Amino acid sequence: MAQKNKHPQLSDGWDLSLWRILAWALGLILLSPVIVLLASLFTPLTPDAAEAWQQLQEYLLEDAIKETLILIIGSCLLAFILGVPAAWFVENFHFPGRRFLSIALVLPLAIPPFIAAYLSTEAREKLIPFLIKVRTEQGIDTYLLWEEGLRYGCLILLFASVLYPYVFLAGRSAFSGSGIILGEAGRMLGHSPWKVFWTVQFPLARPALVAGLFLVAMEVLNDYGAVKHLGFSTLTVTLFSTWFGLDQIETAKRLAGFILVTIFLLVALERWHRGKARLILHQEGRPITPAPRGLFVTICCYLSCLIPISLGLIFPTYSLVHWLLEDATKPSAESWREIFQAARNSLILGLVATVTCLVSALIIMGIVRYSRGKLLRFLSHASTVAGYASPGTVIALGIMGVAVTARDWFPAGTSIGDFLISGGILWLIFAIVARYFSVAAQMVQQGLARQPENFDQASRILGDSPLQSFRKISLPLLTPSLLGGATLVFVDVCKELPLCLLLRPFEFETLSTLIYGKVDQGTIYACAMPSLFLILLSMIGLILVELNGWRKLHRKSDS
Amino acid sequence: MITLANSLTVEKVSLTYPRSQFPSVSEIAFTLAPSQILSIVGKSGSGKSSLLRAISGLERPQEGQITLGETLLSGPGKFIRPDQRKIGLVSQSGDLFPHLTIAQNVTYGLKKWRRSDKKKRCLDLLEAVGLAGLEKRYPHQLSGGEAQRVALIRALAPRPALLLMDEPFSNLDTMLREHLRRITVEVLRKEQTTVLFVTHHPDDALAVGDQVAVMHHAKIIQYASPRTIWENPASAEVAALFGSINEIQNSEGESGPPDWLRSDQITLGSESPECLANGKITAIEFLGSFQQIFVQPDDQSQEIKIKVPANRSFELGERVGVRRTP
Known part of the structure; x- marks a missing residue:
């Protein structure tokens, strides 16, 4: 078969230009929703919409922002506590079952927060007798405080339980390879493992962990089912209700535009923070992971994995299986049809x-x-x-x-x-x-x-x-x-x-x-x-x- | 705070990694006097780095004892953590902390030192390796050679009782390696540190060490001065490490053991029955200051490689005799 001897051209030629146009078109199409929303920030509102916007600002926005912020910050903190130790122990030690646990630690991502919220209904109902006791014994003010605290606490725990894998995955890649090598260098310079973690490994892992926490924050912001089920009015719920409840799509678009601008500022901040640290992490020459030394470290290895898995995987799965065994959940023929169609x-x-x-x-x-x-x-x-x-x-x-x-x-x-x-x-x-x-x-x-x-x-x-x-x-x-x-x-x-x-x-x-x-x-x-x-x-x-x-x-x- | 250089005694240390069939270090024993430099040389996989990891405390040997001065670091029922051993380590990749400045890197190991003392120690060491003025830079702003020098002084700053160097020049080109080797030996002599220097470059081992230990398959097969290792290798494996080696069948008795001779220990002349071997030249490589000539002996044994001065001329196909250099 004759070989086609083509001389490589410096200019890219006709076919690449077409592809370039296609890439531009695709990029612009994908950006169009965002462009439209940002543009709506500059278009004046109709009188109806302006009035709705006014009402929104006066009555709804402050609470929505407050609830959203509390939920995001709380979920991020708890997701950090659940995800980071697990990532560190899994990457730094070799113990029986590590691979299996490492996979299981990611699986809570399969459970959407709204389903986790529904599955936790019976567990949350167990808190009701306690709340009744507080109300009868300590009065309504204390009761309201407790009720609000528990409501926030439950939802934050739910979010963190199924979203911590974002932090775990970020930590897993950040603590591996060069993190271990540099950790050893720190140990040889006379510092204890704890000191080396805080002065060397954690600062180097920080950009990746921040990116993981950002994903958690976005998921919390995006959620509708769980927050509504537990009676919150976050920014997303407010958007929904402005659009469908008040039927004010223009006002909703303006609110969405502001949310977008805030998020983009945060993204820019995160990118800037990541860019500042010139972290050239090399992966070569990784030493063999040691077994944990001592009973205490071994227990820590297992606990750090089992606690998140219990919260994010075992508990929801147990609730689900428990429900499936109840007669009330057995679908009828019509329901089966619905389910298969869905x-x-x-x-x-x-x-x-x-x-x-x-x-x-x-x-x-x-x-x-x-x-x-x-x-x-x-x-x-x-x-x-x-x-x-x-x-x-x-x-x-x-x-x-x-x-x-x-x-x-x-x-x-x-x-x-x-x-x-x-x-x-x-x-x-x-x-x-x-x-x-x-x-x-x-x-x-x-x-x-x-x-x-x-x-x-x-x-x-x-x-x-x-x-x-x-x-x-x-x-x-x-x-x-x-x-x-x-x-x-x-x-x-x-x-x-x-x-x-x-x-x-x-x-x-x-x-x-x-x-x-x-x-x-x-x-x-x-x-x-x-x-x-x-x-x-x-x-x-x-x-x-x-x-x-x-x-x-x-x-x-x-x- | 000054820690005097100490002697190092390694007694029958063996180390096998978990999930591994064969030991990486097998019954290694030697003693290193204070302020001495021991070069450990061997092929990749011979166990050199594993030995360093055992001495540093990053791995726990299954058998044997390691003593530094008067202190037992590791032995039956005793194990001191790496951060408590006062041992410095310079690795192949330097491992400078990318988020800290050079000054912060160098002073990282100076715990509980006064700030003024830290600063003086850092500046003195930077000057000793020719890097004065670079304290505020970050590792990514340094060249490979500069980074390796910083790694060296970072390990030396706390005045460790023992310094371990694991192939510190391997990532550098030849000229830079030679330059850094000189600077390193100067600084080590000045600091009077006891040093274990691991390398797979034979010329580094000979140039740097007061003593040389050759490792092969997890054991030390020869421990001697550089000159002895060069002139009297204990076995073919040792000789092969320091130059290409020829197996020449002893022509006096075919049943006798072959001679193992380096290419600089033999020379070429005209054919004769008294020669070690006679044959035909199959290749000539001009390498500047000398030539490498390849001769295929008549008895069809392995090709012989000989080093001859550049000013001698030979031709391909020419018949020659191989004899020992006088």
Whole structure:
């Protein structure tokens, strides 16, 4: 077969330009909800909307901000306490069952906070006799204090129990490898393990831990089901009620815009804080992990793992199984039909969103790698941040804004206009992709960063165009990252509630909306079976990611 | 606070890592006098770094005793933690703390020193290694050689009773390695530290150590002065470490053991029955100050490598005789 001897061109050629345009278009589309919301901050409100905004500011906003802040700070603190010691002991010591516990420590991510809240109902009801006692013996003021404290405490404990894995995962990668090597260097300079942890290992781990805590904070901000179930009015609940309760979408958009600006400022702060520390962490030459010395350290190893697992995995699973054994939760034939339909919808939504996210991520990140354009790099960065930093409710409002603008540009009667009106599910998919694109993008970006540019250069010198090089070299090497990204997006989409509630077409139920609906209707036990489906689906995905090491950047740790 | 350099006694120390079949260190025993430098050389995997980890306390040996001066560091029923042993360690990668300045790195081990004393010690040491003025920089702003020098003085700052150096120059190119080797030996002599210097570079081992220990498969196979190791290697393994080695069948009796001769211990001349071997030149490599000639002996044994001065000329295919250098 004749060899095609192509001389490598310095200019990239026609096909790359097309891809570049596509990458730009995708990036802008993904950013459009955020752009629309930020633009709405500058458009004047209608008189009705202005009045609603006034009322919001006077009566609702302060409490909403206060509740949101307390919940975020409390959950972050407790997630830190649960996640960091576990990560440290798992990375620094080798003890029997470590690998199994390491995987189990991640699994609470399979349980969405709203399901954890529902499953904790019976446990919380056990507090009622205590509260009654306080009320009768110490009066109503003390009772109110206790009631509020316990309400906050329960929700913070719930959030921390199922969200600490973000901190655990961040800590696990931060404490491994060079953290251990530098720890030994510190020990040889005469400092105790405790002192070395605080002066060397913890400062170096801080940026990663802050990133993990940021994810916890975003999840708490994004939550709707759990906070509503426990009677809170956070910013997300206020957004919901402004939109549906007051029917003031413009006011809701303005509030969403302000929330976005605040989050972006926090993201900028976090990036700035991370950028300040020039932490070149090398991973080579990691010593063999020792067994824990002494009974005390061994006990600490196990306790640090078992406490979070008990709170975040064993307790909710036990409640779920307990409920499933009750007759009240046995679904009727009609209910089974509902559940299977919802599961099917979740699967289809998950698959479509996953494929779209991955393809978009490949195109955008791939082009960024080959192109020298700073603007495109910034755009890809912005669309990544905008997604994960925006709560689902905010994205939904942004999508509605885009939909309204699109209908203005393409009115009913035109072919595009009709398509836009009828394509209800498409807006939901659009919103989900906008929100979870960042998960796929980060996995692809990390996967590409691991491939040295020498590979591309070698294949280009052998005659491949950039596209061929990407297809034949980069793409196969990206397989673990793609599989990891696909699984994580799929799990996140299955768990998503606010977006599905807000943007789903009529009579389109996913597992999460079905569960929410059952509880909303007062039939809380009926949520047990669909919850089992949802949690099992998510757990399988998470176990696959952990077992195959798709999340890790370096080789799998020794078992 | 001054800690005087101490003697080091290692008695029959053995170490096997968990989940490993074979020992990494097997019944190692030696004594190092105060202020002496011992070079430990061996191939990768011979157990050198494991021995250092056992002496430093980062690993606990299953057998044997380690004594530093009068203090038993590790033995049956006794184990002193690494941070309490007053032993310094310089590793291959330096391991400078990236979030601390150079000054903070260097003074990290100076616990309970007065601030003025810390500052003086830091500045003195920086000057001794030619890095005066760099106190406020961060590790990522230094070159490889500079970072390695900082790692050295960080370990020396607390005046440890013993300094362990684990392949400290391996990440550096040849010229830089030689330069750093000189600076290191100067500083070590000045500080009068007792030093265990591990390397897989034979010239580093010979240049730095007062004594040299050769490790092979977890054991010490020769412990002698650098000159003795060079001139009288105890075995083929020792000889092979310090230069390429030729196995030349003793022509007087084929049943006798072969001679193991380095390429600088033999030379070329015209063929003759008295030569160690006769054969044909198969390759000539010009290496600047000398040439490497490869000869295929007539008896079809292994190819012989000989070092000859650059000014002698040979041709490919020429027939020559191999004899010992006078």
